Amino acid sequence: MITVNxxxxxxxxxxxxxxxxxxxxxxxxxxxxxxxxTIVTNTVVDPLYGETLRAALAPLGKDVSxxxxxDGEAYKNWETLxxxxxxxxxxxxxxxxxxxxxxxxxxxxxxxxxAACYMRGVPFIQVPTTLLSQxxxxxxxxxxINHPLGKNMIGAFYQPQAVIxxxxxxxxxxxxxxAAGVAEVIKTGxxxxxxxxxxxxxxxxxxxxxxxxxxxxxxxxxxxxxxSVVAADEREGGLRAILNFGHTFGHAIEAGLGYGEWLHGxxxxxxxxxxxxxxxxxxxxxxxxxxRLVRVVEAAxxxxxxxxxxxxRYVELMQVDKKAEGGAIKFILLKRFGETHIGRAPDEAVxxxxxxxxxxxxxxx
Amino acid sequence: MITVNxxxxxxxxxxxxxxxxxxxxxxxxxxxxxxxxTIVTNTVVDPLYGETLRAALAPLGKDVSxxxxxDGEAYKNWETLxxxxxxxxxxxxxxxxxxxxxxxxxxxxxxxxxAACYMRGVPFIQVPTTLLSQxxxxxxxxxxINHPLGKNMIGAFYQPQAVIxxxxxxxxxxxxxxAAGVAEVIKTGxxxxxxxxxxxxxxxxxxxxxxxxxxxxxxxxxxxxxxSVVAADEREGGLRAILNFGHTFGHAIEAGLGYGEWLHGxxxxxxxxxxxxxxxxxxxxxxxxxxRLVRVVEAAxxxxxxxxxxxxRYVELMQVDKKAEGGAIKFILLKRFGETHIGRAPDEAVxxxxxxxxxxxxxxx
Numbered sequence: 001m002i003t004v005n006x007x008x009x010x011x012x013x014x015x016x017x018x019x020x021x022x023x024x025x026x027x028x029x030x031x032x033x034x035x036x037x038t039i040v041t042n043t044v045v046d047p048l049y050g051e052t053l054r055a056a057l058a059p060l061g062k063d064v065s066x067x068x069x070x071d072g073e074a075y076k077n078w079e080t081l082x083x084x085x086x087x088x089x090x091x092x093x094x095x096x097x098x099x100x101x102x103x104x105x106x107x108x109x110x111x112x113x114x115a116a117c118y119m120r121g122v123p124f125i126q127v128p129t130t131l132l133s134q135x136x137x138x139x140x141x142x143x144x145i146n147h148p149l150g151k152n153m154i155g156a157f158y159q160p161q162a163v164i165x166x167x168x169x170x171x172x173x174x175x176x177x178x179a180a181g182v183a184e185v186i187k188t189g190x191x192x193x194x195x196x197x198x199x200x201x202x203x204x205x206x207x208x209x210x211x212x213x214x215x216x217x218x219x220x221x222x223x224x225x226x227x228s229v230v231a232a233d234e235r236e237g238g239l240r241a242i243l244n245f246g247h248t249f250g251h252a253i254e255a256g257l258g259y260g261e262w263l264h265g266x267x268x269x270x271x272x273x274x275x276x277x278x279x280x281x282x283x284x285x286x287x288x289x290x291x292r293l294v295r296v297v298e299a300a301x302x303x304x305x306x307x308x309x310x311x312x313r314y315v316e317l318m319q320v321d322k323k324a325e326g327g328a329i330k331f332i333l334l335k336r337f338g339e340t341h342i343g344r345a346p347d348e349a350v351x352x353x354x355x356x357x358x359x360x361x362x363x364x365x
Numbered sequence: 366m367i368t369v370n371x372x373x374x375x376x377x378x379x380x381x382x383x384x385x386x387x388x389x390x391x392x393x394x395x396x397x398x399x400x401x402x403t404i405v406t407n408t409v410v411d412p413l414y415g416e417t418l419r420a421a422l423a424p425l426g427k428d429v430s431x432x433x434x435x436d437g438e439a440y441k442n443w444e445t446l447x448x449x450x451x452x453x454x455x456x457x458x459x460x461x462x463x464x465x466x467x468x469x470x471x472x473x474x475x476x477x478x479x480a481a482c483y484m485r486g487v488p489f490i491q492v493p494t495t496l497l498s499q500x501x502x503x504x505x506x507x508x509x510i511n512h513p514l515g516k517n518m519i520g521a522f523y524q525p526q527a528v529i530x531x532x533x534x535x536x537x538x539x540x541x542x543x544a545a546g547v548a549e550v551i552k553t554g555x556x557x558x559x560x561x562x563x564x565x566x567x568x569x570x571x572x573x574x575x576x577x578x579x580x581x582x583x584x585x586x587x588x589x590x591x592x593s594v595v596a597a598d599e600r601e602g603g604l605r606a607i608l609n610f611g612h613t614f615g616h617a618i619e620a621g622l623g624y625g626e627w628l629h630g631x632x633x634x635x636x637x638x639x640x641x642x643x644x645x646x647x648x649x650x651x652x653x654x655x656x657r658l659v660r661v662v663e664a665a666x667x668x669x670x671x672x673x674x675x676x677x678r679y680v681e682l683m684q685v686d687k688k689a690e691g692g693a694i695k696f697i698l699l700k701r702f703g704e705t706h707i708g709r710a711p712d713e714a715v716x717x718x719x720x721x722x723x724x725x726x727x728x729x730x
Contacts (some may be wrong), residue, residue, distance in 0.1 A: 035691045078443060089514040094690045117482075120509065120520045121600070121689045144485065147455040155485045156521065235486070322484045326400045327458045 002220050006227040008234060011159040015139060017216060017316065021166040022049050022102075025056045031091040031125055031161040034096025034321065036063040039101040040084055040111040042071040045129050048172055053127065055101055065091045075258035076106045076146045077152075084114040098123045098161070104130035104177070105137035105264065109152070112143030114157035126160045129169040129179025132265050135188065135222035137164045140243075146259055150320045151251045157235055165223075167216050175208075175301070180205050180265025180338065182245075182300040185271040186198050188222045188273060190293060191245045192264040193227070201292070204299045233288050242324055242340045245332040246272030249306070249357075252317035256309040269302030274357045279333040281349040284341060289334070314354050322338060369590040371408070371504065373599060376524040379503060380588050382581060386531040387467075387492060390421045396490055396526040399461025401428040405435040405449055405476040410494050411539055418467055418492065430456045434472065439625035441511045442469045442517075449479040462684050463488045465720035469495035469542070470629065474517070476509030481523035485704045491525045494534040496537030496546025496580065497630050500553065500587035502540055505595040505608075511624055515614045515685045516687070522600055530580050530588075540573075540666070545630025547572050547665040548611075551635060553587045555658060556610045557594070559585050559702040566657070569664045574685040607705045610697040614722075616664050617682035621674040634667030644698040646714040649706060654699070656668045671722040678721050 001018035016027055037057060041050055050158075053064060057064050067087040069080050088097065099122060101111035108126050114126035170178065182204065184240035189197035198206075206214035218325050226243065233240040250271030262270075270281020271308040276293045299302050309317075315329070323330040329350075333341045368381035381392055402422060408417055411433050422429050434445050452463065464487060466476035473491050480489035509520020514701040536542065541625040547569065554562035564582075565572075569578035591608065598605040614656040615636030618627060627635075641658045644650035662669050674682075680694070694715075698706045 078447070082443070084511055086514075089512060089518060089685060092685055092689075092692055094692075095687060096690060117509075117521060119518060119521045120507065120522050142485065143484075147450055149451075149455060153454060153484060154450060156482060156483045157485050320454060320457055322460060324457075325461060327457060336386060 002090055004220060004223045004227055006159075007231040008159060011193050013160055014164050014228070015165060016151040017134075017165045017167065017219050017223065018284070019166065019168040021028045022052045023171065025055045025059050027162070028057060028125065029060055032062060032099060034094065034121070036091070036093060036097045037100060038088060038091065038093055038097060038116070039064065039066040039100045039102055040069065040107060041066065042060050042107055045103040045107070047342045049102060049129060049169060053100070060097060062285065071086040072260050073146070073254070073256060073264065074104055074258075076110060076259065078145060078325050079112050081114055081145055084110065085118060088118055093118070093122070093168050094121050095122055098125060100125045100127055102127045104128065105133040105198070108133050108138050109143050109155070110145060110153060112158050112160065113139070113145060113155050116143055116304065117191075118155035119317045121158070123161050126163040128163065128165055130173055130177055131219070132177070132184055134219045135181055136168075136184040136226065138165070138255040139223055139226045141234065147286065151259065153322070165219055167212055167219065170210060170215055173210070176234055176242065176266075177211060178208070179288070183265035183269040183272070183297070185218045186296055186300060187268060188225050188246050190272065190334060190337055191242050191332070191340050192225045193221070196225070199336045201296050204296060205218050211346070212230070214262070241330070241342055242332055243321060245273050245340060248321055248323065248329065248331055249274040249314075249319055251308070251321055251357055252314050253307060256313055257307055262303070262316045266303055269297045269300065270304060270306055270357075273297055273304045274306060275332060275354055276334055277357060278331060278345055278349055279335070280354040281352055284346055285334045287335065288337060306354070308358045309352045311351055367581070369585060369588045369592055370488040371522060371524075374594040378525055378527050380528040380592070382530045382532065382584050384531065384533040384577060386529050388417045388421045390424050392529050393422060393490065394425055394526070396720040397427060397463045398488070399459065399463060399511060401456070401458060401462045401464060402465060403456065403458055404431040404465045404467055405434065405452060405472060405479070406431065407434045407472055410468040410472070411416055411435045414494060414534060418465070424578050426451070426668070429655060434475070438511070438619070438629065439469055439473060439623075439639070442622065444474050446479055446510050449475065450483060453479070455482055458483070458487070460484050460487055463490060466492045467494065468498075470494065470498040473498050473597070474508050474520070474686050475507070475510060477519050477523050477525065478510060481508055481521035484573065486523070488526050489577060491528040493528065493530055493594060495538055495542055495578060496535055496584070496658075497542070497549055499530040499584045500546060501591065503530070504545055504588055504591045506599065516620055516624065517687070518708055527599055531586055532577055532584065535575055535580055538575070541628060541631075543575060544666045545628040548634040548637070548662070548667050549558050549628035550583045551585050551665060552610050552633060553633050553662055555637065555699060556607045557590045557703060558586070560621070561590070562689045562702045569661060573666065598709055603632050606695070606707055607697055609688060610699065610705060611640050613683055613686055613688065615695065617674070617679050618672060620682050621662050621678055622672055627668070634662045634665065635669060635671050638662055638669045639671060641699055641719040642722060643696060643710055643714055644700070646717055647698065647710050648700065650699045654701060655675065667673065671719070673723045676716055676719045691696070
């Protein structure tokens, strides 16, 4: 087991990474202070790991209940969130009840937001079971739900007590979801660590094959990078925005197609290709680096061709992005692997990227 | 104008108290950094003070929009909250958009919670227009909405940029709502300042008559006391719970009758009488003090007789109170004016209080 610490003062917490962690009582024990625990999971994950987790909690003598939500980004909304509140209130959960998110990013984001809001805040533990949530969404305290007009528009910054990332859980992950997780791994390397990007390039096939050693390294390095960025800028005043590389275009794809059509990681994969295209057009990135990024995204079995939503619709959706200010879209652009630039881009360049990405993403300009 | 400062480090903010403040541009100017402002108000308050506020904001050159919600505690729910989110997203409000809550406690609590959650947090200003919200709910950062199973169950601790309490706005307040505000003034004196309690006893008629000087003193002293309690315990780890004197019974009354049937302050008025009765029964408070409290509550034209919900239902509702832990109800009891005790109470005493309060609240035992 490897442990990465997220240094956030009195909100600091550990990320434990390894195989078979869901069953280890001693990892949960230090983080459950009250008398009751509510596990929040979904219809896919509960049959796979619910019993293992409940068995791990049993020796602690807590009152354990489970809420099973429908699976998928399409359910990341108020109605599903309210199922958690209903269950907590029906079970008479109090301010010391610990919530445990057992599942992917949607489960983690909704459970974290429920924990942030229930009685104005109760403790929670993240047990991410997808690669995407292990490398990204379970780290950093961003929680929330979607609104028909925008992704993650309603939410809170709220840190967990601990993240327990069981690499073993990735064995049951569908290929498409594994690829979606690799997208965030690629992103992390691209924005922050050229050496890690090289490693991903060399090991993308091992990740595709779900090799534990490769996955463990990818999760560890991604968490380390994300933890250091979050520690420096918890509430996204500046630096943290670099983690949104590929997300400005990606969120527009997700919202434009309807949440759940593309997986978040798929949209980010394609969004990175688009952001790299834009970076070349504004003269920041060299063509060879762009081509390398496209090849890695393709090798990870992620889409590199954007859906044809229409340029007007793309711009409209990007204007409601949380990074936008007064309607001006802020892009995370790449200067080279490991270095980004945050700023606006000329409309012509954005239009050209949109045209090229939809038509033929591999050959911009 | 008097200013009380709430000392919360980097979340500190001023409470300005005086007549005619809603129209003063310079009070708003320092707290609006972005390009746009969304006023959240309701169908009763907007026709009274909406134009005055918009005129005050006009010289600042901001993009100002207004969301008008239905009026009343019955609407303090997710559906109404979502009207704010819809309006913000439709207006393309960004992370620097300032929300202004113009109205009573319901408007302030919902606007504050919307500000806490919209894009994971935008700035907001409280402009409370009821006595209740001026002395209580606009101060301290508690925000939230009700759930059918409990009041304020979903919410956040989130501090405003400033509170602008215009005493002049109280002139249009219905008598019943004024009395509801006096309930929280009485509570503040009872729990924290015997001298202030004496002053309230002597001036309750002036408050009933809405005399500006009396109101200004009541608001100032209540805010000072609440601000010092909140500064010592922002997230209700301990001391802050004393502010819930009368609220354990009061919340049960509100939830049991259905939100909106009794005003919050009315329920608190009756709840204080019940809490004082319980305090006498457990041997903490002397009978003379209890009788004084009942007389002041009555003089403020507040109910002192509890609705007949049935003792079982009262206990059930109090067990989901946010202060309860593992089903054990925590009561805020009075030892003497200015001194409280937080703890459990024997079931027999609680049952006796419930029986006496419903039957004949003036004569316990």
